[in-house]
Amino acid sequence: MAMTRIRVGLLSGAACLVGTLPEPKIADRQTGQVATDRETGVTLVQLTMMLMEGGRAEVMRVTLPETGLPAGLGLGSVVRPVELFAIPWARIQNDQLQEGVAYRAAGLELVKAPAAQPAEAAQSAPAAAPAAAQPKSAPAAAEGQQKKSAS
DSSP states (O other): OOOOOEEOOOOTTOEEEEOSOOEEOEEETTTTEEOBOTTTOOBEEEEEEEEEETTEEEEEEEEEEGGGOOTTOOTTOEEEEESOEEEEEEEEETTEEEEEEEEEOSEEEEOOOOOOOHHHHHHHSOOOOOGGGSOOOHHHHHHHHHHHHHO
16 A cells, blocks of 8 residues: 655744654564664654744654754754655554554754844843943942931
């Protein structure tokens, strides 16, 4: 039976964050055999990504060849999947229908994070305090406390 593979197109504003580090995909849980690509024989790995697009976020478990991992990949890395496909699947196990979507990519590209917007930069970085709000020296602070106590 042929598998249906649907190419997944991402909008230009889409961002994918790495949520888990890659780990080998297991083909047989009883023996611990690691899955390999049928055509190339390369070890397959899986990782979890958060796809953020159009005000929504989706968690995706993606399988890809180990050779498709970029150097410097880490938790929270912003990546772009290369040749991402969705593969719908279904099976009956113990008289119960199980179904889902598997995701497969040829690789990942690290994406340079966009520069912070001016409003974001102002919120994330503490602003320089005006001269009047600068901390006082220890004697001046103590003098200020004495004046408050006396009032």
